[in-house]
Amino acid sequence: MSVSQVVSSPRTTGEGGERICRYSLVERVHHWVGAFFYAYCLVTGLAFWSPYMFWLATLVGGGPTARFWHPWMGLAFTASMFWMYQMWRRDMLITDVDRRWSKAMKYYIENEDEHLPPVDRFNYGQKLFFWLMFYGIILLLISGVGLWFVESIPFSLRWLCYLAVTVHVSAALATIGGFIIHVYMGTAMVRGGFTSIIRGEVSTAWAKTHHRLWYERVTRGRKSA
């Protein structure tokens, strides 16, 4: 895997031991570019969603500005999502390991990770989130085009606007659900995860704990050497 190679010069850290490269610079940049565009669409979308959150539009320059940029930022997020897709789609394929892991997900939620089968670079939950965002953005894009140019939809085809509204809202809520869990797990629950998407490195202990198969795969060559 070209994007995840062992850091050649081990560094001493608080946890001790050497660090492993988990996310290349390119991967991290794409994650944060996507995060920025998603955050913009989230903030402005929530403003359009509820009068009680309309004040959020003020943060980005007011309602008309938010309305102008929301679709463009949505397009940018789509582009960044497709980039992440071509970057990560192989790592994100659901495998037999994931199917076994998903049956034991209860232990993951209850922090009894020792009962879980070892996983590769991403676990089943991360893969689910990836595919949720991927298919979510496709639905948001298609329905969003309808909402963007609602004036151009002939009145006789107005069921298309109703469909677009329903799909856009449902898909947005689904991604928000995934987003809440993603942020929670990346910052509070799985310590070291947030550092890894910023600096790119994890400790070997972290790698062995959370992604044992991946750890073994990326260190195999080095151990034999």
Add this chain to the structure above:
Amino acid sequence: MSQATLSIRRISGHAGAAPGEDVERDYQVCKLIDTTTCIGCKACEVACLEWNGYSFTDTVFDNSYQTMPQTAWNYWNLIKFNEHEREDGSITLLMRKDQCMHCADPGCLAACPADAAIVQYTNGIVDFQQQNCIGCGYCVSGCPFDIPKFNPTTKKMFKCTLCVDRVSEGLEPACIKSCPTGCLHFGSKDDMKDLAETRAKQLRENFGIEKAGVYDPAGVGGTGVIYVLHDVNNPEAYGGLPKDPHIPWVVRFWKGPAKWIGNLAMFGGILGVTLHYLRFGPKTVHDPDEQNKQNGGHA
């Protein structure tokens, strides 16, 4: 509107009750359009453009008297012409002045997400406030009459105001003033409803137009613009006037239950992860190899 507050409540040194005291007044305004006396002259179209300061836009010729297919952001009032075949095979030209219906239950207002971009006055006029409009076009989805139109330059929505600027000064809307046949009337909703019913009865009893009736659709709570139609059972023949207009159920659901379901789900998600953290806390990193060594080294 301000005159409404100047009706007499008490009079000094006056024997007996004050004239007009406790009288219920109907301040709901209404436009009545009698399609049976419309001659399709389009004077109302011109008056609307003149009063509201718009110049003529390019018209579209489609082998009829039709000026253009539908109203536009700068063309709020349009007569819809329809060559209609009667049951006996003869042809009649149905003409209906199309504009905002000023619904009592406006779909545009229900769908709008922008604070105070659409208001409904006590007199029933539904008015767009362009300074608050964000140009999202949600009102298009909410309207059952295809009325709100988008100005691509200013990115704001526009429609008929029922000449709110004239009405607030005690004048009739510009279209009413220009009508040469008197097919347009303006007054209180009660008075217009009375006049419309009287006219429909006259058409049924004196002219043998048996299906004549008044169009004041209940699905949107009644409208501030009502029609007398030759055939009230077939409003679609008048350039697509919907038979039973109502706010689309998708818009009702989206702006009603869906909002609360979605908000509860989002709040529940945040609450859920918080509770999870309090109950289970963060995952601890442990090195299985180190543990195995400590436990005697079996893998």
